[in-house]
Amino acid sequence: MLNFPWARRVAPRTDTQKERTPFLEQRLGVWRVLIAADESSPFRLPNFQWSLVSTHTPLLTRAYKDIYSISPIFFWLMIATHLWYAIEDPLSLYFSNRLLLLIQQSVLQGKVHTSLNKDLCIAIIARASCSAFSGFVHWTSNNVKEQYRMLVEYRLQERALLANLARDLETSQDNDARLKADPERVFRCLVQLLDLGKEIISFLLQLRLLLHLLGSGFSSAGPVSIILCFVPLILENIWDHNLWSKAYVKQAVNGDYLRKEALTLLTDNTYKAEVMGGNLLGYLLKEYEKVLDALSHIPNGDAETLWRRTTTALPNMFFNLCKDGPVVTLTNPSQVSVVQLAMLEQTTTRLRYTFSFARHILTFWPSELANLKNCYRVLDLENKMKDGCMPYSPATGAPGVSLEVRYESQVLYSCSSSSFIDRDVSFNYPGAKSERDALKNVSFSIKAGQLVVIVGANGSGKSTILKLLTRCYDATSGTVLVDGNPITDYQIADLRSVTASLTQEHTIFPLSLSENIGIGSPSSVTDHDKITQAAKLAGAQDVIKNFTDGYDTVLEPVRTAYLSYSGRGNEALEKEYEKMEKATNVSGGEKQRLVASRTFMRMLSEDIKFVIVDEPSSALDPGGEYELFKQLREARKGRTMIFVTHRFGHLTKFADLILCMKGGTVVETGTHQELLNHQGEYAHLYNVQAQAFT
Numbered sequence: 001m002l003n004f005p006w007a008r009r010v011a012p013r014t015d016t017q018k019e020r021t022p023f024l025e026q027r028l029g030v031w032r033v034l035i036a037a038d039e040s041s042p043f044r045l046p047n048f049q050w051s052l053v054s055t056h057t058p059l060l061t062r063a064y065k066d067i068y069s070i071s072p073i074f075f076w077l078m079i080a081t082h083l084w085y086a087i088e089d090p091l092s093l094y095f096s097n098r099l100l101l102l103i104q105q106s107v108l109q110g111k112v113h114t115s116l117n118k119d120l121c122i123a124i125i126a127r128a129s130c131s132a133f134s135g136f137v138h139w140t141s142n143n144v145k146e147q148y149r150m151l152v153e154y155r156l157q158e159r160a161l162l163a164n165l166a167r168d169l170e171t172s173q174d175n176d177a178r179l180k181a182d183p184e185r186v187f188r189c190l191v192q193l194l195d196l197g198k199e200i201i202s203f204l205l206q207l208r209l210l211l212h213l214l215g216s217g218f219s220s221a222g223p224v225s226i227i228l229c230f231v232p233l234i235l236e237n238i239w240d241h242n243l244w245s246k247a248y249v250k251q252a253v254n255g256d257y258l259r260k261e262a263l264t265l266l267t268d269n270t271y272k273a274e275v276m277g278g279n280l281l282g283y284l285l286k287e288y289e290k291v292l293d294a295l296s297h298i299p300n301g302d303a304e305t306l307w308r309r310t311t312t313a314l315p316n317m318f319f320n321l322c323k324d325g326p327v328v329t330l331t332n333p334s335q336v337s338v339v340q341l342a343m344l345e346q347t348t349t350r351l352r353y354t355f356s357f358a359r360h361i362l363t364f365w366p367s368e369l370a371n372l373k374n375c376y377r378v379l380d381l382e383n384k385m386k387d388g389c390m391p392y393s394p395a396t397g398a399p400g401v402s403l404e405v406r407y408e409s410q411v412l413y414s415c416s417s418s419s420f421i422d423r424d425v426s427f428n429y430p431g432a433k434s435e436r437d438a439l440k441n442v443s444f445s446i447k448a449g450q451l452v453v454i455v456g457a458n459g460s461g462k463s464t465i466l467k468l469l470t471r472c473y474d475a476t477s478g479t480v481l482v483d484g485n486p487i488t489d490y491q492i493a494d495l496r497s498v499t500a501s502l503t504q505e506h507t508i509f510p511l512s513l514s515e516n517i518g519i520g521s522p523s524s525v526t527d528h529d530k531i532t533q534a535a536k537l538a539g540a541q542d543v544i545k546n547f548t549d550g551y552d553t554v555l556e557p558v559r560t561a562y563l564s565y566s567g568r569g570n571e572a573l574e575k576e577y578e579k580m581e582k583a584t585n586v587s588g589g590e591k592q593r594l595v596a597s598r599t600f601m602r603m604l605s606e607d608i609k610f611v612i613v614d615e616p617s618s619a620l621d622p623g624g625e626y627e628l629f630k631q632l633r634e635a636r637k638g639r640t641m642i643f644v645t646h647r648f649g650h651l652t653k654f655a656d657l658i659l660c661m662k663g664g665t666v667v668e669t670g671t672h673q674e675l676l677n678h679q680g681e682y683a684h685l686y687n688v689q690a691q692a693f694t
């Protein structure tokens, strides 16, 4: 197998203790392939770890119960069809055998057509009924299975969606939350296990029939012919000549190939502007030719194809010969009837198919089970952040919330667990690689209804403060107080319902512009007047007017269009396909205005008591930025508002309080004038901006 110059087997690596590594390494063309050592042999018995089923019994039981609860009728229909499939093949073979034998008998006795005896009639009816019933079961099963699959898929997707939406930020960053889990494959995993049971029963019944045939009519067939009935079945299923059926990992390691891939990537739209601007066309083409030249000496193709090319035609020739074995090696053909030969051929062929199908399931079921396991692990993930038990009801008449972040200790009543609260607020992100805390000993207090501006250099912790104040994260130590109570005591959903935010992440949802804005206040999502008012406040009205579909425009639609392979080249279809796939581009500033409309929509609701704005204007022109800040200030109407911005010139003058941050701590607090007089960090940052305009 490995005499090909481009298929090089690399000796298994061993460590200093000379222990076997768990894989074998092989070079195929440009590929380095690592194959699990126990799977490297070309001959392999179907290996199913039954322990997989026993150790996962509780999980499988839970999953079966889940799909049962989605539709008990479909569930039982599926079980019934599987039971039928298990006996279908052996039963139909049995009836065929019986019928053929009776026909042969009739022919030999010269009673054809005219005088069908009772047995023959029964056999014909039985065979025909079996075929008709089989057709009916297949039709029912296809319909039921498809409907059931979709039903299960939708329900599990819904559960996954719920679990994802309810997950807090910290838990979302957990490795478990990032597990590859595909709810669509759960149904397949459960059906495959039923399929496996069905194939095993079917195989045993067919084997019984074959042994019966060999015992009754083939005693004179000779041992070679009998053995050859089973040889193809065994060989075909233990000769493993496909790489894809093994556990392996492949990686391209050829430098020229990697360069070719990198150069190909440069044709992507992402790099278009740079490539065109740098006039790189000639250079790239020349480089491409060079790597193609270098690669012409190395066999190309996928590792899987190259693996297959390492085998010779001999095994295939041998297997095919084996299939004819029972017939060509009959020692005494005159003793065996044509019917018996036909039955032998049919039974061994069906047996082979059944065995192959079972083997296929045995090979792939573990990966389906792994997916099922991941799905339930993700669904079962519990939020790290514990919800509070106190509903948030703002003080009557208070338009804003008061916030406090201090670093002295104090005894306080708390509904969560402890009555002693350490208020030294520090924080680091879960899994952060930096040794420095994102926030260290932070302390400040904001009165209800104040306009606060947080300034500071990049990475000084401004956005992090907002994340703690909106309970996206809990402080590592210390407590944030909202209206005098620890933030952790409140029900999170209540706090979110009184908060409006506009952040640096300008996300347009794959929904209509109207819904993109209206969703800011879900109870008014269809209130067109409010939506246009919000768009006007954010300066997005002109942007929306430019679209043919106005507020119904979907800027980034979900892409589902697919052009079939044979459809490529069909001009009319291709044009239609391009229309379906079209996304609409807007400039960064326009996007920011559209997203700001959503925040204004939220601020139009009386429920909002707290507004946070985190650097929302990076792509806006100076006029647009000034206008946005002005509108936000005016829409505030006594609510507590916190602004994080680098361009604070025309904002800090209106601020009731400025927090100036450096290295994760608040280094100065005060009003614009107080901090200018102080001549510290704020004055420094302000003067740098002011100098740019003098």
Ligand SMILES: Nc1ncnc2c1ncn2[C@@H]1O[C@H](COP(=O)(O)OP(=O)(O)OP(=O)(O)O)[C@@H](O)[C@H]1O
Binding pocket: 429, 430, 431, 432, 433, 434, 438, 456, 457, 458, 459, 460, 461, 462, 463, 464, 465
């Ligand atoms: N998700 C995260 N995981 C780990 N570290 C983070 C994360 N987000 C921010 N940090 C780190 O926390 C520190 C404070 O970041 P933060 O985003 O609060 O700064 P900032 O003052 O808002 O900066 P900028 O002005 O650039 O927006 C930085 O050192 C940053 O690298």
